[in-house]
Structure formats: C-alpha cells, structure tokens
Amino acid sequence: MLWGVFLHFLSVFIPFVCISFLIYLLLSHFKSGAWRKQADKWQHLLVVTAHPDDECMFFSPSIFDFIRRQKHVSVLCLSDGTYMQLADTRKKELYDSCRILGIQENNVQLVGDSCFPDDPSRIWNEELVARIILKHLLIIKPDVVLTFDQYGISGHNNHCSIYYGCRKLLQDGRAPSGINFYSLETTNILRKYVSFLDIPLSTVLTSKCYISTISAAIRAVRAMCAHSTQITWYRIAYLMFSRYMLINTLVDVLPGINMPR
C-alpha cells in the first residue's frame, strides 16, 4: 500500500521536476515583457546590502544580468560583518567575492560604521540608513537601487532596516528623481528552499525578475567560497537549495514610484 503511494508520488514528482528544469533553462536564456524592455535600458545598478556575503547569497541573479550586458554594478555594504569576525578579513572577502561576480573594487563601498553593527537583534536607525544611501546615490547616480524587502529574506533585522531606510527616502521625497527602487521579494520557507522548482510559479506571479544561467549560479557559489569565514554546513545547504541563487523577484519599495508606471 505504502509502496504504491510512493510510486504514485514519483510518477507525478519526476515529470514536475523535469518540466520545471526545462522551464528554468528556457527562462534563463530568453527574456521578454514590458518590464524587461525597460529594465534592459538601465545602465547602473546599485545593490545595497547589510553584510559582506549578502551580495552573492541573495542578489547574484540581478548582478549577473547587468554584468552580462556589460552595465555598471555597484555595491554599498553598510556593516563590516564583524559579529564574530575580524573586519579586515571580511572586507577582503567582500572585495574578492565582488571580483568573482564581475564587480570592480572601486565600485564596492563598505561603510562599517558603528551605527550599523552586524547584529541580528539590532534594528538600525532608518534616518541614518536613509542618509548614507542618499549620500551614495548623489555620488554614483544609479538608474536602479536594489535591496531587501521589509522581511529581509531571512528576517535579519539589519536587512529589514535597509528597506525602511530606502522607503523613508522615497516617502520624504528626498530620493533623486529618475532612480527606481526595488526590493528583493521574501518568499515563504517552502518556496525559498526548492531551488529551480520555484521558478515556474515565480514567473507566473511577476514579470519583474532576473534568472541566472547554470554557469552564473556556479560563479555565485565561487563568490560565496571567497567568504571563507562564513562557510558552514547550513550555508552550504543554502547554496544548494535556495531559489535566490537562481532567481530574484523584485517588488517596488514604494508601490507606484518606479518606471514604467
């Protein structure tokens, strides 16, 4: 009886896996849609992260899309990641990781201010976050800013704080005009850890997405390996199963603020 149920499960699950993988392969190579047309015009992406390693663990599909099209990518990392490690080591790891992702060192800024401690229990002051991001925006003038959403993918308070800082900039009308602000969508835990199996559903739910090819995903794993102080069994499991290594789905930081309207 149990064996029969198991065989029936396999007869449904195996075709589902194969079809999902085929859809993933197709979507990672062929991109279309109105949002995509607009997004392809952007020349400069700024990724605002909380810690060294966020760039490759969460944002690599978006970063690779810009790098592949030979556009600019900058990274602004607010904390030096010194929860338990040495700042200099984590800084070097960030630069090494970004180099593997294709981002030049002079486009990587690590703030490392005591106002932004690497601590999951600490909520950063949103006005201070807004100010440091604004200062950076005025200097580098990106077309699009990408950061976490209010749930921060993992629920880490430092991640969530960046979202609230960006939202404050927009709500106060202080963000320079012409810049699009997007958040990386946090999904439920089941979707988070089913890798490419989540891609069909994600692309039905939104057209605002970036999908990595297999070779790009392998490069993102290599970038994560540059963060040698962060390699643990659960991060290895994350690299193997997380959808964020393959797909980024984006949501507006403030609905209605981005182009195209």
Ligand SMILES: [Zn+2]
């Ligand atoms: Zn982080």
